[in-house]
Amino acid sequence: MSFEHIAIVMPAYNEADGIAGFLEEIAEHVAPRCDRLDIIVADDRSTDATAAVVAGLTIAGVDVQTQPANRGHGPTALAAYRAGLATAADLIVHVDGDGQFTGEDIARVIAALEVEDADVVHGVRRGRDDPWYRRMLSAGLRLLVRPFAGRGVPDINTPLRAYRPEVISALLDAVGPDALVPHVHFSLAEARRRMRVRYVAVRSLPRRGAETTGTMWGASGQPLLPPPRLRAFARDALAELWRLSLRPGARMRTHLREPVRQDA
Numbered sequence: 001m002s003f004e005h006i007a008i009v010m011p012a013y014n015e016a017d018g019i020a021g022f023l024e025e026i027a028e029h030v031a032p033r034c035d036r037l038d039i040i041v042a043d044d045r046s047t048d049a050t051a052a053v054v055a056g057l058t059i060a061g062v063d064v065q066t067q068p069a070n071r072g073h074g075p076t077a078l079a080a081y082r083a084g085l086a087t088a089a090d091l092i093v094h095v096d097g098d099g100q101f102t103g104e105d106i107a108r109v110i111a112a113l114e115v116e117d118a119d120v121v122h123g124v125r126r127g128r129d130d131p132w133y134r135r136m137l138s139a140g141l142r143l144l145v146r147p148f149a150g151r152g153v154p155d156i157n158t159p160l161r162a163y164r165p166e167v168i169s170a171l172l173d174a175v176g177p178d179a180l181v182p183h184v185h186f187s188l189a190e191a192r193r194r195m196r197v198r199y200v201a202v203r204s205l206p207r208r209g210a211e212t213t214g215t216m217w218g219a220s221g222q223p224l225l226p227p228p229r230l231r232a233f234a235r236d237a238l239a240e241l242w243r244l245s246l247r248p249g250a251r252m253r254t255h256l257r258e259p260v261r262q263d264a
């Protein structure tokens with residue numbers, strides 16, 4: 001048994017179709033690795049029955065926390081992390097509610113943190129079936145950030161991560177409550193501070209449920225061009241990245257507490 005207490009934290013928006021099976025799969029693979037498993041779903045004011053579906057499950061340790069307002073993925077992920085820390089778990093694991101990972105791979109990420117004696121483990125997605133503009137955006141972001149990070153980060157915005165609580169606590173304190181792309185900031189800070197980050201290749205699955213591309217960007221299916229909401233988000237996220245992480249004196253440079261350990 002690896003850890004006494006693991007908290008899975010999960011932002012979710014309009015995932016009623018697929019979230020029950022995903023949570024059952026997570027519990028099946030992760031519960032044997034600990035004495036206590038908490039799964040906290042931060043519902044971002046879904047317009048479907050996501051909160052009701054989660055509340056109706058009989059899986060031990062599952063809790064749904066409906067957010068005060070719809071604020072988007074970044075702030076909801078941060079709220080989920082903070083809820084996980086409040087449980088005093090030995091390990092905090094973040095995964096999105098769209099079910100694009102397997103329970104087996106989530107357990108592998110957890111195992112890698114212990115085996116590799118890491119501070120954080122990233123699940124590096126393989127086999128992603130994203131539109132061309134999403135792939136270009138991800139590639140451009142990796143190129144932009146690399147000179148500031150001092151090393152390459154293979155999947156800079158991956159939503160599958162396992163953190164030791166003291167590490168994610170320091171990152172949360174530095175980034176603040178409302179970041180649009182907290183995982184990009186975290187990846188950059190982890191590289192800069194030479195934290196013990198390990199990478200595990202994991203499968204990227206289609207989103208679970210009837211709508212395989214989700215509703216976040218206000219477009220169904222896979223449009224040929226970037227939806228307007230995605231274009232606006234990318235613009236705002238780049239401005240935030242400069243303000244919080246890249247510019248001299250940025251908050252993620254000056255407010256981050258020193259990690260407990262550093263890579264050699």
